[in-house]
Amino acid sequence: MMMPGRVMLVDDEAMVREATSQWLELSGFEVEAYEAAEAALARITPETDAVLLTDVRMPGMDGLELMREALQRAPDLPVILLTAHGDVDMATDAMRAGAYDFIEKPYVPDRLVERIQRACEKRRLTLENLRLQQNLASRSGLDARLIGISPAIQRVRNELLALAELDTNVIIYGETGTGKELVAQCLHDYSNRARHHFVPINCGAIPENLIESELFGHEAGAFTHAAKRRIGKFEYASKGTLFLDEIESMPLNLQVKVLRALQEHQIERLGANAPIPVDLRVIAAAKVDLRDDPNFREDLFYRLNVSELHIPPLRERIEDVPLLFAHYVHRGAVDHDREPRTLSDHDIDALQSYAWPGNVRELKNIAIRYAIDPRASLVDLLSRQQQMQFKPVVTRPNLPLAVQVADYEARLIREALEKHRGNIKAVMEALDLPRRTLNQKMVRYGLNRADFTEE
Ligand SMILES: Nc1ncnc2c1ncn2[C@@H]1O[C@H](COP(=O)(O)OP(=O)(O)OP(=O)(O)O)[C@@H](O)[C@H]1O
Ligand SMILES: [Mg+2]
Incomplete structure (x- = not known):
């Protein structure tokens, strides 16, 4: 009532x-x-x-x-x-x-x-x-960047500000889309290293044969295609912050090399004779607890995990949803030159009863779609979103094998699209699929690239 x-x-x-x-x-x-x-x-x-x-x-x-x-x-x-x-x-x-x-x-x-x-x-x-x-x-500074009024997000902001000054390595834990990269960037911006570079590396996404030269650089002529000298990411991040994203997907051989660089505070460009000193702060992001991960080296873990920062999923801080949504609707309207749209009570209820499996990224995408299309009803947008979430295969054991397989296939493609924000080329590579096949499958499963791209 x-x-x-x-x-x-x-x-x-x-x-x-x-x-x-x-x-x-x-x-x-x-x-x-x-x-x-x-x-x-x-x-x-x-x-x-x-x-x-x-x-x-x-x-x-x-x-x-x-x-x-x-x-x-x-x-x-x-x-x-x-x-x-x-x-x-x-x-x-x-x-x-x-x-x-x-x-x-x-x-x-x-x-x-x-x-x-x-x-x-x-x-x-x-x-x-x-x-x-x-x-x-009225929000300025950090609360204008890391938006939210819930006690949970206030705690994250306070911990972030305290950690920014400490200069220790940090692992940020959180589900997809909860704001790990944003928090890492803020940690850098509020630290004494802010005037130097913030350098993100996606640990799972660098092709094996390029890893060393990407991270450590090379001298001209170090190998066949090395025409010019190249500065690696570690060197480029020196005095600033290195952000190791998706650290759980870092291959073991790379873990060894990263550990050595961090222990010795120096790197070697491929083909160079002398090591180069680097002064690094490392912030890593993980979706899972690395302590339980047999594929992650314990010594590297303890070097990185000096401090931990946990970002709770959006469903555990549902108070933040209206504010975040209003923020991104406003931004969508400004960016796309649309009339501002307001929210009814009913809309706010709907927003707060949705589970937000894709967290703030998902919310942001829906908010911007809502801002851009004055005819889109929020309830429709949300129910469409819900339909796109497939039930796990295990809950449908009585269906024919072909249906279960198709379900599973659709889910994998959807996850890849999510992970790569609708970047078709990246999805083709990740799933090792030719473009035509990927297109056909996306049509068959009603997957729409635009639903995964980020503004
Ligand atoms: N509290 C917040 N206030 C404002 N924007 C936010 C907040 N949290 C996240 N965002 C925005 O949501 C989007 C997703 O955040 P981000 O990329 O940092 O997530 P992530 O945890 O790194 O996700 P993934 O694990 O999938 O890489 C970004 O556009 C980010 O700016
Ligand atoms: Mg990220």
Whole structure:
């Protein structure tokens, strides 16, 4: 049940005022009654959490003027006018001047309650949207970058600021799309290394034969295609921050080389004779606990895991969803030159009951689609999103093998599309599929590249 809300009632006639107050209070409203328009007006601010119910004919400032003045101070304030029977012309003028509603006296009490209730609901939504916007505007520094009001995200922000100063290696843990790279970038930006480079490396994605020259560089002529000297990522990151993304997918032979470089604080370019000193802070990101991973070297783990930072999934900080969504709807509208769209109560409920398996990245994509297409309903976008999530194969053991296989295939392709943000070439490589076959399969499974790309 919705709270009925507050009413500012203005009527110069004591009898009417008291009777109306009493009726509204019995119906659950909080009532502030005023004998004169001026007194009510003095209380109105843009944040006034009430609706204004006023008589029109009053000595001194009348109801219409009160309305005009009130709307100057609180542009969206719902104003309901109590008009004398038959005063239709005045009522139409008033509606044109911005009145929310008018009610003829003598009024039918139940109808009055119903209409005030609607006005209160509207007021609540206006204030909610205002609050979201102000929240966005007033946030500066870290809370403007790592958005959220939940205790969990506040804890992440505080830990981040404390760790930024420490200069120790950090592993950031979190599910896909929770903001690991964003947090790593912030750790760098708020550290003493901020003036130097932040260098991300995707540990699973570098082709085996390029690893050494990518990471450590090479001299001209070091191998057949090495025409020019190349500075590797480790050297480039020196004095700055090296971000080892998806560290759990780092091949064992690479782990050995990385460990050695970190232990010795130096690297060797391929084909060079002398080692080069490097001053590195390493931030790594992982989706799984590396302690349990037999394929990850313990010595490297302990070198990296000096500090840990855990980012909880969005479903465990659902309070953050409306704010994050409003943020990205706003950004989508600005970037694509669209009219701003607001959210209804129903929308906010829908957003908060969705599970967000793709976390903030998924939310951001939906928010931007919502901002761009004024006809898209949020509930439709969310249910489409839900349909795209396939049930795990194990829950459908009674289906024919072919169906289970197809299910599994669709899921793998979908996961690859997610992982590579809709980059078809990367998916072709990851799954070792020719373009034509991939296209056919995507059509068959209703997978749409655009649903995976990131703004
Ligand atoms: N708290 C937040 N406030 C604002 N934007 C956020 C927040 N968390 C994540 N994002 C945004 O969500 C998107 C995904 O975040 P990011 O790439 O950092 O996730 P990730 O954990 O590295 O994901 P993956 O494991 O899939 O690589 C980015 O566009 C990022 O800017
Ligand atoms: Mg990432």
